[in-house]
Amino acid sequence: MAFATDAVHAGEEPVFTGGASGDVVVPIHLSSTFARKDVDAPTGGYEYSRSGNPTRFMLEKKLAAIEGAAYGLAFSSGLAAETTVGLSLLKKDDHVVAFDDLYGGTRRLFNTVFHDNYGVGFSYVDARNPENVKSAIKRNTRFIWLESPTNPLIRLCDIREISGISHDAGIPVIVDNTFASPYFQQPIALGADIVVHSTTKYINGHSDSVGGAVILSDEDLYQKIRFNQNAAGAILSPFDSFLVARGIKTLALRMERHMKNALAIAEYLAGHEKVREVSYPGLPSHPQHALAQKQMSGFSGMVSFELKGGKAEARRFLKNLNLFALAESLGGVESLIEHPATMTHASIPKNEREKVGVKDSLVRVSVGIENAEDLIADLEQALATI
Template sequence: MREFTKYVHGKEILGEKFTRSLSVPIYQTAIFTFSSAEEGASIIAKEKEGYFYTRLGNPTIRAFEEKMAFLEEGEDACAFASGMAAISAVIFALIKTGDEILASYPIYGCTYTLFTSILPNFGVKVEWLPARNFTEELKRKISKKTKLVFIETPTNPTVEVIDIKESSEIAHRYGAKVVVDNTFATTFNQKPLKLNADISLHSATKYISGHGDTLGGIVIGDKETIKNLKENLIRNFGGVLSPFNAWLLLRGLKTMALRMSKHNENGLKVAQFLENHPKVKKVSYPGLSSHPQYEIAKKQMSGFSSMIAFELKGGREAGRKLMNNIKLCVCAVSLGDTATLIEHPASMTHFSYSKEDLEKSGISEGLVRMSVGIEDAEDIIEDLEQALAKI
């Protein structure tokens, strides 16, 4: 199967499995019954295949997991109720008291809070390395105590790029695992496991859902880690995806290749427009040759997605005016939606950052983040043009 076909058919060539229905059915049930006490005991003991309780397995959720493992070319996958449920489960599965994590910054606001405010309570040390020269810093800071290297590429919100292959080579020399938050790039544009990372994860809420109507998370990796996530983290922490949301995510995947092609195309057009606009100071988009990590992006991404960070010459006030004057684009957090979304990281998605960390991360008061949608690029540009004219 070629790439677009995979998103349509994936693993869901259904045959008899789901009574030949074209769409995977929603098993909207918490409980599956046993035909006898003996059967119940053998399903629970895993001697016999079968479902018994949705937190511990459900066919709709499983179909989503199988399709994601297939698309991202991993051994297996485990779904979660949200991206944050996926991230926290991976951390608690791989890390114990006394371990050290090296993480890239900037990073999504809630991952930052998890790492800075929660993990230290469990005796886990997190050291932050800048995305802009991550691999050089990684070489300097990594030691035998490092158990995990956690990177987000492209980064939220500054859209910087980290070399996944080189980071993995360095980490593996020290026996550390590499986890990549692949949310911004998506499976369609970037396959971290093929670049030797150990785990790839996503907020499925974003481009996978694609329609801003559900929350979800997905982790793809080796069989052993996924088994641990299912049998320990989902089972005992309980951040399980609902069957209905699994079905919405499966539906999102059907059009994902098509949507991502348009997102990639529009992302570049809008980034080029912004780069040439006199009121714009700086644009960060990995598909622009002016991007500091353009060469790395070209090497590891097959498309550049549609996340853009830019700074206006007029700083915060200009950003406020832009967001208050858009007519077609929408002022909102989140990303990966069909509609173009614009937000202000310092007061919205990255509100939890300390003042120093905002500064250190390059999240200035004037930084604006944009998730370019799948409208006609010309309409998005015209809307930006009229809003910029009001500044």
């Protein structure tokens, strides 16, 4: 089925048998446990809600369908999803190669939990050049971890080429697909092995649920991660599962509007005298515009840019906006704006942050689905204050 059809129907085919009521929307199954008629016969396979819940299973089928994969798993946050992948694939003294431009919380998890507690080594490389990934692979490297586009610099890496390199070395590739959403990019079709999401962002899309997902097609890897999802326990609640599934139904429509607005804003900012540099893969001036056209079907709604000046100018600009909420997170219907150096990426030491390019003058925008002219008018008046 096409994306928009799966987004609405996958996992929610009405059931007419066995006293079922033919719901067109799977109900929120709040029951924490499930009664059975005999000790070894769980009803419908359900035992206890951490191990399996009908509302979460519906969402997990939908997540798999929209990424073009066989299996989906829903977690209580994007970081819970990432942690469970790490618990499933890493042992003490293993090694990981990761893109050097990553969500700050991912880097914090890698450095302070997997590295400091378990001795896992991380090589952060500029994956815009696949050769950097290749030369960082060691004998004990267990996987390659990528984001594309990245948070916050909106850089890309060639998922197909890096998947080829890593498969030659016999290791899987994991792609955090949060910024693109499965509507604009399907890493598994490009050769990646595992996709992770913060469903908190575009997938839920309404800034009212924190959640995460792991999506994959390999049966063995799925069984391993599913085992640890239950063993470690960071599952998505039935109510949040319902919200995320509801959000997915409009993902195609929302992403088209996010992109249309983001392109208008990126073009406006690129022509503004107080703006130094705009990063949006839909602009022909983005150094990886051609790669974006090749591996994405659209450019999503995230834009970052550098203001002329430094932190003081960035602060004044952000303080004077009225429509854009000054807030962390992204991917909701409402436009959000933030200062990565003091907000989402504050957990990365300043020297590491600046080495990658996250400067004090950098601003990140999650462009919502409001009217583009209203958004541009708000940017215009705030830029006029600096």
